[in-house]
């Protein structure tokens with residue numbers, strides 16, 4: 001067991017290892033020029049790089065290591081399970097004991113009545129599978145035209161072909177010539193951007209619902225199969241919808257026989273301090289997709305939860321065809337599911353949830369004062385899911401600064417201050433490991449404050465004539 005990493009003592013420049021050609025990377029062009037930092041290990045809320053510098057991890061990996069890094073208990077569960085069963089498929093004539101138990105755990109924690117979980121390996125596969133379930137059941141119900149999906153205009157569902165197709169971000173489509181199939185987009189329920197002067201939450205909700213209904217009618221409800229949404233948008237730069245929006249949306253969708261799929265991949269288990277974002281916004285979706293925190297980031301895992309009615313329809317359809325031909329070699333992998341079960345157990349039984357509730361309020365109290373800062377446009381949070389919108393840099397002599405430049409500068413500065421943050425364009429996002437202490441949150445926020453000071457000073461200097 002390595003000595004416990006301390007994140008407190010960090011000071012210094014983050015330099016990078018030069019030109020790595022050994023592993024493909026999403027920003028290969030950048031690495032060729034600037035090199036890349038190599039991480040050697042993590043523990044708790046800390047990350048250690050190849051120069052033995054430690055950083056505090058304010059986004060729990062990629063919104064996934066809720067249990068904290070390098071937890072001996074979870075590692076031991078994976079080891080013990082692997083020594084009993086290293087692989088057992090969950091296809092055709094068999095399943096495995098390890099997969100059955102987290103499936104039950106998920107059903108117990110879910111916000112409404114759900115059938116057994118369908119295991120996949122990641123969030124993109126979970127969303128792909130949910131889409132195939134919609135197509136399958138509408139074919140089975142004799143409604144083959146009812147296949148279009150409605151999503152928000154900031155939707156982010158990630159990397160497989162279908163999930164990328166459903167994503168609304170141009171850079172996710174551009175290189176690949178996506179979309180391959182049309183997706184119906186409606187405005188994200190983001191009151192900050194959409195509220196008209198003097199409009200109340202209720203009026204805003206009604207206006208959005210009318211707009212969504214008109215869109216559905218224009219498409220023809222008989223061609224619309226599902227609405228896929230993050231109830232609390234994480235990757236969509238932490239959007240907390242006005243209270244009541246999703247309940248109204250669900251009522252509308254039921255009127256037109258359109259399934260509601262809640263993507264809980266970022267917000268499940270739950271930064272928002274409930275089991276799910278669906279619970280936070282008071283809805284009972286027809287399907288829920290989960291991943292990331294399900295195995296606490298330790299091993300690949302994801303799942304689709306579906307209502308018993310959907311399960312029955314799919315079971316009938318697979319009876320006709322002979323199989324529901326969808327699944328992967330590692331679906332329901334014994335070690336991956338054992339870790340998921342251990343995580344679910346710790347999450348609910350051992351109090352991670354109540355911890356997130358209590359410390360989420362502390363994180364909010366620490367971040368809220370930045371709303372007054374000259375470089376900050378907005379601060380918002382729910383539980384451990386928090387966002388700070390930076391004011392984009394003013395137009396410079398060379399023209400307006402591209403969106404995302406302020407975010408990139410802050411993240412770079414924060415790294416040099418010893419905190420790993422992430423930016424979604426100019427929004428800085430926080431989702432600390434659920435095991436964070438008050439002290440850890442103080443360290444994260446204090447270092448963020450230093451980085452904010454750095455970019456603010458840079459701005460002032462840029463504007464000051466020589």
Ligand SMILES: Cc1ncc(COP(=O)(O)O)c(C=O)c1O
Pocket residue numbers: 121122123124125127156157158159230234235263265266291292
């Ligand atoms: C909201 C949302 N859905 C789906 C995904 C895809 O998850 P994965 O990266 O596990 O495929 C992500 C990943 O960031 C996400 O944020």
